[in-house]
Amino acid sequence: MILAMHVLYTHLLLLAAKSVAALPNHGDSHSAKAPDTVVIDGHRLVDAKAQLNRGNDSLKASLDHLVGQADSWLSQGPWTVTSKANAPPNGTIHDYASQAPYWWPNPNSADGCPYINKDGVRNPEVDNYPDKIDSIKLFNSTYVLSLAWYYTGNPKYSYHAADIIRTWFLNPETAMNPNLDHAQIIPCANTGRSIGIIDFSQDYTEVIDAVAILNTGAPGWSKTDAAAFHEWNKRFLIWLAYSPFGVEESSATNNHGTFANMQITALALFTGNHSLALSKANLAKDFIDNQITSNGSQPQELARTRSFHYSNFDLTAHLRWALIARKLGVDLFKYEGPQGQTLFKAVNFLVPAATGGASDWAYPELQFTQYAATDNIHAAAQEGDLTAEGAVKKLQPPSRE
Ligand SMILES: *[C@@H]1O[C@H](CO)[C@@H](O)[C@H](O)[C@H]1NC(C)=O
Numbered sequence: 001m002i003l004a005m006h007v008l009y010t011h012l013l014l015l016a017a018k019s020v021a022a023l024p025n026h027g028d029s030h031s032a033k034a035p036d037t038v039v040i041d042g043h044r045l046v047d048a049k050a051q052l053n054r055g056n057d058s059l060k061a062s063l064d065h066l067v068g069q070a071d072s073w074l075s076q077g078p079w080t081v082t083s084k085a086n087a088p089p090n091g092t093i094h095d096y097a098s099q100a101p102y103w104w105p106n107p108n109s110a111d112g113c114p115y116i117n118k119d120g121v122r123n124p125e126v127d128n129y130p131d132k133i134d135s136i137k138l139f140n141s142t143y144v145l146s147l148a149w150y151y152t153g154n155p156k157y158s159y160h161a162a163d164i165i166r167t168w169f170l171n172p173e174t175a176m177n178p179n180l181d182h183a184q185i186i187p188c189a190n191t192g193r194s195i196g197i198i199d200f201s202q203d204y205t206e207v208i209d210a211v212a213i214l215n216t217g218a219p220g221w222s223k224t225d226a227a228a229f230h231e232w233n234k235r236f237l238i239w240l241a242y243s244p245f246g247v248e249e250s251s252a253t254n255n256h257g258t259f260a261n262m263q264i265t266a267l268a269l270f271t272g273n274h275s276l277a278l279s280k281a282n283l284a285k286d287f288i289d290n291q292i293t294s295n296g297s298q299p300q301e302l303a304r305t306r307s308f309h310y311s312n313f314d315l316t317a318h319l320r321w322a323l324i325a326r327k328l329g330v331d332l333f334k335y336e337g338p339q340g341q342t343l344f345k346a347v348n349f350l351v352p353a354a355t356g357g358a359s360d361w362a363y364p365e366l367q368f369t370q371y372a373a374t375d376n377i378h379a380a381a382q383e384g385d386l387t388a389e390g391a392v393k394k395l396q397p398p399s400r401e
Pocket residue numbers: 015016017018019020051056057058059
């Protein structure tokens with residue numbers, strides 16, 4: 001299955017404050033309380049806001065772009081898992097459900113069982129479960145709306161973000177149960193699969209950061225909401241870390257394991273389970289040791305038919321994991337494996353193709369998209385990797401708004 005590239009730095013405003021953050025004295029900016037975001041550096045948000053207040057024109061252009069995105073979300077949502085027509089097999093309407101897209105009813109049997117795989121051909125039946133597409137809207141909208149509130153102070157953004165979050169997670173009539181027991185169902189064969197956890201682990205940390213931003217005093221988001229969301233995530237974390245599916249997914253040695261453990265680290269940090277957060281932050285070193293070679297290649301992802309896409313996909317999870325781990329005092333950007341493996345080498349391995357195109361990529365790739373590396377290279381540049389910094393000007397912008 002082809003997974004959409006995640007956006008590590010959704011917006012220029014997250015990149016913006018670098019020059020300020022690098023100065024020895026930040027002046028007034030640290031007097032404001034930084035949001036307790038788990039991926040984003042909260043101090044960078046404070047700095048960018050201070051720069052905007054000083055009238056920085058290039059940041060103003062970024063803000064206009066962000067506000068345009070936020071405005072488009074104002075007329076959409078909220079969404080709820082209870083809007084689907086039927087509960088998943090063996091589940092309730094409050095359980096998140098999604099269906100494996102490439103599995104089709106068997107034409108040679110009356111009941112369609114067993115389902116058969118047609119790789120790459122999407123079965124429209126999956127639309128019976130709108131939860132997956134709605135969850136992507138949930139992730140995107142809450143992130144953009146909370147940032148728009150943070151920078152503009154306009155409460156219409158925080159009210160809508162709060163409504164979306166309460167509807168999806170907290171209101172008893174519409175709330176999702178804190179589990180992913182019914183993700184990536186194959187009808188007849190199962191009622192959900194461990195690999196379905198990636199439906200959340202790919203982008204759910206955006207909601208966590210959105211709430212951390214709202215927690216700094218956003219109108220429409222109460223202390224009661226904040227406490228209830230915290231509680232929901234404690235239960236979700238226990239499911240992710242200790243349920244059979246959660247254990248299976250975080251034992252995966254490929255990108256599924258990277259994403260699952262990154263997500264557990266984020267939720268443990270967010271909910272205050274320091275021992276779990278710290279042990280998972282250190283586990284990231286094993287993933288660097290085992291997935292990345294001394295020249296920065298990721299052999300497991302290179303073996304795939306979309307090797308550029310998946311090398312970037314796994315690296316996104318690594319880089320996000322490193323941003324989370326830093327808040328626990330674990331510096332994965334500086335970490336070096338026994339054969340000299342580093343995150344920066346893994347980024348640099350992708351730089352020639354990211355700047356030169358498909359002819360600079362010597363591995364299988366069915367659908368080369370040059371911009372797949374853009375966010376990863378920006379992230380490494382921001383962390384001080386010189387090769388990545390040199391590549392930034394030559395990168396393709398993602399084909400997205
Ligand atoms: C505006 O902010 C950007 C990003 O931090 C920075 O590179 C630029 O120098 C700033 N411009 C001015 C005029 O301060």
